[in-house]
Amino acid sequence: MKIKHAILASLTLGLVFTSCENGDDDNRQSLGDYDRGILISNEGPFQNGTGTVSYVSYDLEVAENEIYKKVNGEDLGNIVQSMGFYNKKAFVVVNNSNSIVVVDRFTFKKLGEIKEGLLNPRYFTAANGKGYVTNWGDPNDNNDDFVAIINLVDFTVEGTIPVEFGPEVLEEENDMVYVVHQGAWGYNNKISVIDPASDKVVKTIPVGDVPNSIAFDDADNLWVMCGGKPEYSGAESNGMLVKINTATNTVANTFEFTTTDHPKQLDIEDNIIYYALNKNIYSMPASAASLPTSALLENVSFYAMRVDDEKLYGTDAKDFNSRGDLTIYNLNSKEIIKTIPVGIIPGGIYFN
Amino acid sequence: MAHSKTFLVVLMVFQFLALHAQSDNTIVLEEVVLSDVKLLHFSNGRKVSVLKDSVIQRNGASLTDLLQFNSTIYFKENGYGMISSPSFRGTNASQTAVVWNGININSQLSGQTDFNTISPQNYKDVVVRSGGGSVQFGSGAIGGSIHLNDSFLFQEHYDNKLVLGYGSYNAKNINYSTAYGTDKWSLNFGTTYKTSENDYKYLGTDRKNENGAYNNLDVKATVGYLFSKANVLKLYHNTFIGDRDFSGTLTAPAKDHYKDVTSRSLLEWGNFKDHKISRLKLAYLYEKYRYYPDKEKSDFSFGSSNNMVLNYDYKYNIGKFVLNGIADFNVITVEGTNIENAHRNLFSGTFLLTHHLSEKFRYGINIRKEVVTDYDSPFLFSMDTNYQLTDNYSINVNASKNYRVPTFNDLYWVGAGAVGNKELTPESSLQAELGQLLSKENYTLGLTAYYIVSEDLIQWKPNDAGNWMPVNIKDVYNYGLEASLDVRQQWHNNQLSWKNQYAYTKSVDKDTNKQLIYVPYHKITSNIAYQYKAWELYNQLLYNGQVYTTSDNSDFLQGYVLSNVGVGRTFEIENGISANVGVKINNLFNKNYQNVAYRPMPNRNYQLNISIKF
Numbered sequence: 011m012k013i014k015h016a017i018l019a020s021l022t023l024g025l026v027f028t029s030c031e032n033g034d035d036d037n038r039q040s041l042g043d044y045d046r047g048i049l050i051s052n053e054g055p056f057q058n059g060t061g062t063v064s065y066v067s068y069d070l071e072v073a074e075n076e077i078y079k080k081v082n083g084e085d086l087g088n089i090v091q092s093m094g095f096y097n098k099k100a101f102v103v104v105n106n107s108n109s110i111v112v113v114d115r116f117t118f119k120k121l122g123e124i125k126e127g128l129l130n131p132r133y134f135t136a137a138n139g140k141g142y143v144t145n146w147g148d149p150n151d152n153n154d155d156f157v158a159i160i161n162l163v164d165f166t167v168e169g170t171i172p173v174e175f176g177p178e179v180l181e182e183e184n185d186m187v188y189v190v191h192q193g194a195w196g197y198n199n200k201i202s203v204i205d206p207a208s209d210k211v212v213k214t215i216p217v218g219d220v221p222n223s224i225a226f227d228d229a230d231n232l233w234v235m236c237g238g239k240p241e242y243s244g245a246e247s248n249g250m251l252v253k254i255n256t257a258t259n260t261v262a263n264t265f266e267f268t269t270t271d272h273p274k275q276l277d278i279e280d281n282i283i284y285y286a287l288n289k290n291i292y293s294m295p296a297s298a299a300s301l302p303t304s305a306l307l308e309n310v311s312f313y314a315m316r317v318d319d320e321k322l323y324g325t326d327a328k329d330f331n332s333r334g335d336l337t338i339y340n341l342n343s344k345e346i347i348k349t350i351p352v353g354i355i356p357g358g359i360y361f362n
Numbered sequence: 363m364a365h366s367k368t369f370l371v372v373l374m375v376f377q378f379l380a381l382h383a384q385s386d387n388t389i390v391l392e393e394v395v396l397s398d399v400k401l402l403h404f405s406n407g408r409k410v411s412v413l414k415d416s417v418i419q420r421n422g423a424s425l426t427d428l429l430q431f432n433s434t435i436y437f438k439e440n441g442y443g444m445i446s447s448p449s450f451r452g453t454n455a456s457q458t459a460v461v462w463n464g465i466n467i468n469s470q471l472s473g474q475t476d477f478n479t480i481s482p483q484n485y486k487d488v489v490v491r492s493g494g495g496s497v498q499f500g501s502g503a504i505g506g507s508i509h510l511n512d513s514f515l516f517q518e519h520y521d522n523k524l525v526l527g528y529g530s531y532n533a534k535n536i537n538y539s540t541a542y543g544t545d546k547w548s549l550n551f552g553t554t555y556k557t558s559e560n561d562y563k564y565l566g567t568d569r570k571n572e573n574g575a576y577n578n579l580d581v582k583a584t585v586g587y588l589f590s591k592a593n594v595l596k597l598y599h600n601t602f603i604g605d606r607d608f609s610g611t612l613t614a615p616a617k618d619h620y621k622d623v624t625s626r627s628l629l630e631w632g633n634f635k636d637h638k639i640s641r642l643k644l645a646y647l648y649e650k651y652r653y654y655p656d657k658e659k660s661d662f663s664f665g666s667s668n669n670m671v672l673n674y675d676y677k678y679n680i681g682k683f684v685l686n687g688i689a690d691f692n693v694i695t696v697e698g699t700n701i702e703n704a705h706r707n708l709f710s711g712t713f714l715l716t717h718h719l720s721e722k723f724r725y726g727i728n729i730r731k732e733v734v735t736d737y738d739s740p741f742l743f744s745m746d747t748n749y750q751l752t753d754n755y756s757i758n759v760n761a762s763k764n765y766r767v768p769t770f771n772d773l774y775w776v777g778a779g780a781v782g783n784k785e786l787t788p789e790s791s792l793q794a795e796l797g798q799l800l801s802k803e804n805y806t807l808g809l810t811a812y813y814i815v816s817e818d819l820i821q822w823k824p825n826d827a828g829n830w831m832p833v834n835i836k837d838v839y840n841y842g843l844e845a846s847l848d849v850r851q852q853w854h855n856n857q858l859s860w861k862n863q864y865a866y867t868k869s870v871d872k873d874t875n876k877q878l879i880y881v882p883y884h885k886i887t888s889n890i891a892y893q894y895k896a897w898e899l900y901n902q903l904l905y906n907g908q909v910y911t912t913s914d915n916s917d918f919l920q921g922y923v924l925s926n927v928g929v930g931r932t933f934e935i936e937n938g939i940s941a942n943v944g945v946k947i948n949n950l951f952n953k954n955y956q957n958v959a960y961r962p963m964p965n966r967n968y969q970l971n972i973s974i975k976f
Contacts, residue, residue: 058611
């Protein structure tokens with residue numbers, strides 16, 4: 011889905027950009043070794059070591075780990091949190107090294123690195139010809155969180171936008187950037203809307219507690235999965251699925267879970283909503299009037315999960331100190347198609 | 363009290379710790395001069411090695427340095443001088459107990475001891491006791507225990523020593539110690555201050571260890587008063603104040619800073635009556651740390667613990683039996699940024715028995731049971747035996763059940779992304795060991811094999827909500843072989859000592875059948891020291907074999923050989939005054955090595971020490 015929005019964004023900007031979404035352009039020339047496949051960002055060992063990126067071709071026949079090191083002969087850095095894309099570039103966000111490594115998304119050749127102006131960077135998205143990166147700042151300080159504005163030509167931080175604490179994933183839609191405030195090491199409950207024309211927060215939308223993932227449906231509604239506060243917080247609160255109309259930036263609908271239910275890993279594909287809850291995976295049409303009662307897949311839980319082209323991709327981080335794996339399910343037959351070893355703590359799944 | 367004998371006894375006791383049966387007379391002497399007699403009497407079937415002050419001098423910077431080169435323990439250091447944790451016989455960092463004058467001083471917060479926060483200087487010796495010792499020494503004595511002991515000398519003496527050192531990375535150290543004694547009093551005081559920029563070069567890169575500066579101050583004192591033949595009062599104290607920047611890694615810079623204070627005080631009253639010895643001990647242990655995630659800022663998180671110990675120990679020598687009952691009461695309180703006021707009361711009863719069946723055959727049976735307020739503690743036991751087959755050859759066998767209790771962090775942590783688990787139970791471990799010792803005039807050869815099964819090991823892992831939480835999940839077995847060879851030669855003005863140790867360690871996760879991370883299959887140490895008249899020349903060699911850094915054994919660190927070389931000369935200045943000048947080169951081969959992944963250790967470096975005894 012992310013890719014689709016990137017395409018939309020680039021079209022709006024009048025940029026020439028060939029689509030690379032799975033399946034829609036199989037005949038075009040390959041743009042590099044890592045074209046037409048899934049990229050997995052692996053956080054790497056928590057305290058010391060490096061994160062990595064793995065590649066798996068869409069036909070699942072080719073799988074390669076540590077592709078950045080293979081191409082560039084160096085380590086990415088400590089805790090590869092996520093990746094974001096802009097045109098032919100991928101921005102690899104390295105949390106604990108406070109850097110973003112910029113690579114050609116298809117060849118994985120290093121194009122540059124942003125080392126200054128980031129503090130605990132989390133996620134990247136592009137809008138209005140600029141990059142936007144959420145930063146926790148000092149995790150112990152709830153008043154220094156910001157979104158860094160990235161110059162996409164010279165790869166520098168050219169400005170910052172102070173935001174509510176705990177910004178995580180962010181995405182562009184309808185010329186606005188939506189930032190999820192999960193709450194870093196604490197708990198927050200907001201979505202902030204940044205106008206990339208002015209680089210200001212134009213609206214803050216309250217949602218449920220601890221929003222953890224977002225996706226857009228075909229009508230450009232923003233869906234926000236809120237996990238709720240966990241039991242050990244001492245103030246457990248229920249999960250909530252919130253639908254936001256991006257034309258008005260107001261809450262259009264809310265689906266409540268029970269207090270002990272803490273859903274996560276929302277994704278939307280072909281206007282169907284997918285999410286994980288209590289070791290099950292659920293799905294519902296974006297038009298549904300109520301939450302589903304029976305599960306799509308049972309007894310599975312993933313460290314990261316995405317849905318694409320009738321397949322579900324889920325990662326297993328195992329004991330967080332060994333190589334994880336990626337399992338691909340056929341959503342029609344609900345059978346496992348394949349399980350592929352990837353890197354340590356596979357936290358991000360991207361369709362290249 | 364035969365004072366002339368005292369010194370002799372101290373030496374003898376420590377040199378032949380596990381070998382010699384004691385006569386009644388010496389028993390009383392030991393009780394007076396030693397701080398931890400249990401170590402001596404109830405370690406029959408154990409491998410015990412004693413590192414004397416001459417050895418401590420050569421690796422005196424930290425307990426890590428000392429044991430790295432003089433034991434089979436593997437150390438994980440987050441950069442030189444940073445947090446350092448041991449793996450003893452393939453066990454984890456909280457399965458080695460550090461015992462100070464008979465009291466377990468592992469942190470109540472983490473369950474471990476940071477071996478870079480213990481200064482081995484100013485102790486008469488450091489004892490490495492391999493294998494389980496939870497009955498005597500409490501939680502964490504699974505792989506083994508490290509003992510720091512003070513001793514007392516009740517005779518006329520007054521000795522002073524001053525050591526000044528300077529080395530690479532602008533490292534400076536100063537150490538002063540003084541000892542005074544009469545037939546009634548024994549006083550010792552020692553202090554060490556160390557500081558270093560510690561900005562060593564990361565070999566193979568153009569970078570340096572940017573955030574690794576440290577300094578620390580260690581103060582210790584003992585007072586002993588023999589107020590009658592039957593009564594002795596002893597006071598022990600040790601305070602360590604550390605101040606460190608925390609080194610980054612090859613992939614992440616650091617700006618963290620860490621301050622810690624540990625303080626231990628022990629008051630002990632000993633009463634000796636014929637064959638009955640009773641001791642009453644009152645101890646107070648305090649620890650506090652402050653962690654600054656950004657040293658430029660004033661924000662910090664902290665943790666602290668207070669531990670009051672009341673201990674009564676009654677020992678009875680009857681014929682060939684030594685019986686010892688111990689009652690121990692602990693009141694522990696902990697607070698910190700991530701722990702609300704938590705406290706624990708712990709009562710333990712211990713019974714120890716040693717029977718000298720004959721001159722050649724001894725065995726011991728020891729049991730312990732605890733009652734604790736916040737978890738259930740298992741019944742512990744150990745059985746050991748020593749058989750002196752010939753004058754030169756002995757065999758020892760032991761079996762024991764040991765444990766490691768959940769720490770306050772494990773139980774009560776509340777914080778971002780992590781949460782403690784009040785349902786935890788202690789880790790438990792069963793082990794057996796067979797050792798042999800062949801001792802001749804010029805050499806000692808030791809060979810030990812052991813097997814350890816550990817259950818319910820506590821491991822932090824993310825729970826369903828994605829928060830890290832400790833659970834009793836892992837079962838592990840370890841087995842290994844340890845060999846040691848000490849050779850000594852003396853002729854004319856020459857003296858040669860060559861000490862070697864080898865350990866083969868297998869430490870396996872029962873679920874996966876994989877070797878645990880940071881446990882080398884092979885470790886070798888070899889130390890040779892040669893003295894000619896006033897000159898001394900020595901070489902220290904260390905081989906750490908390959909270690910895995912991921913639990914599926916997919917990544918590893920290369921093994922490496924390290925060598926240090928030193929030379930020294932002693933000058934007799936006048937009667938009673940002498941000076942020693944020593945130069946040491948560490949990492950002679952300029953080896954690029956890491957014992958924790960992505961954390962480089964120092965390149966070749968130099969150290970100059972001048973000491974004066976007066």
